[in-house]
Amino acid sequence: MSIIVTESLTRTYGRRRGIDSVSLRVSEGALFGFLGPNGAGKTTAIRVMVGLLRPSAGTARIFGLDCWRYSDSVKAEVGYMPGDLRLHAWMDGNQALRIWEKVRRRDLLPYGRDLAQRFDLDLTVKVRRMSRGMRQKLGLILALAHKPRLLILDEPTVTLDPLMQAAVHRLLREMAAAGHTVFFSSHTLGEVEQLCDRVAVIREGRLVADESLDALRQRAGHQVTIRWRDNAAASAEPPPFLKIEPPNGLVWSGMLNGPVDQFIAWLAHRPVDDMSISRPDLETLFRSYYASQGSGS
């Protein structure tokens, strides 16, 4: 069963593009990554889902309900944390939990306090005295405390330190394992790779991919840098599975579009001084993805 369904969802800001014909489905219990560079339209799509923006065209439904018309019914079962989280400065964590508890008419304090312990957050500190990371943790606690059926997080770990990021990742995995659906946006491929089983990629407001992570990995290839020991090797013709940018002296850098073992076997008998191979960052992935789209068309 699909928990989130958008069909040709479009949102413009006057002449400015927001999102254009975004159609996606997120199944119940999924850990779904929504990837895209800054300004791609991730936040716009999320804000339409949460009922803060009205679609210009198309529809967005959560639990089968229209996100704009039945926004308050939808939000009863949704936990949301915005990318740029702002809370009332006069509140402390306990007050925030108590207010949210009354708003939601549910007992949030016990689980909220458990989460605070897990995220190492002192709930007696006023929001005005909290660092950005602390506010982010409090935002996560408020989004999670009512154990929502669907969790929508807009770049949830962006201001957290690596240890806390790992704690959040663990918690999200636990939630998905318990049957909750997690939809989160990120511009960090590594984070999505660690967590998700399915991803959608948005660029310039359009959905350019909606597939499993394995398929995305296949598409991504590897970024390769080779430093040759001599000019003869550096000026040789690269093999077909390596797309090398214009050579820079003894250094080759480019994309590997093939199996890693094939590349290592090819490299084994050549005069290599140094070599690195890594997953590309998101921008590189997009470039390679669009290059393949361009050549394919």
Next chain:
Amino acid sequence: MNAALWKKSLSESRWLLLSSAALMFTVHWLRVWISSFFSTGALEGMFSFMPEGIEQLMPVPFSQVATSAGRIAVAYDDPIVLLLVTVWAISRGSDAVSGELNRGTMEMLLAQPVTRIGVLWTQAAVTLAGGAVLAGVAWLGTCTGLGMITLEQSVAPRVFAPAALNLFAFTVFLAGLTTLVSAGTNYRSRTIGIVGGFYALSMIAKIVGRMAPGWTWMSYTSFFTPFEPQLLVSNAAKAWSVWITKTSGSFELGGLGYDSILICLGFAAYLLATVIFCHRDLPAPL
């Protein structure tokens, strides 16, 4: 309406309300006390030296201002009192939508299962209740003063109730207008600027309408025109009537008529603000 929204709204406004109420009480009590220092005869003598045009600016003739009740009634449109209700109405009204948007806190609030109507009308209810408290405290200040201080002519406290009600109606209108502007804007400073400009223009329109022959129509464009607390104290016939019939057969609005205009316009502004807020997009934190 959600109890948590009430609590939040009260938490945000309690210090402003408490300090305004304390000041409001003090101003009205002091006005009674100061009035006890002057006699009607001495004031009439002093007013006789005033240039002619000044009386035109006054809501009631000098002869009325010189009486004990008239002197105390001046407090209800004293600049400090106007400032207190204006600050209350504009600060609460501007906070309703543009203030929350400006701070970026509206997003987290509306991510909860609350309706936009609930958010706006809880704010409105707290603002209007605060307006009623301020008007009530003004009257209480006068009553306390009258109970403690002996005046030249004794005055019944109930004489000032229509003035307090008029002060409340003025607050309702101003809060409604500010909420309407707030519902359509993203910046609190912009809301305050627009309402502040309208306030100044409205005040000018009333002064010009009262001073310049042939420009009387301008006073009908001003929301200060139905705000006449001094007149409602000095004219008992007008105080509790919607309109009164003059000897010439024409009608003139009474105190309840003034209040109805301000309160109806205020509520109309609130309704329009609700429509705008329920249909508008909420931008990401600014």
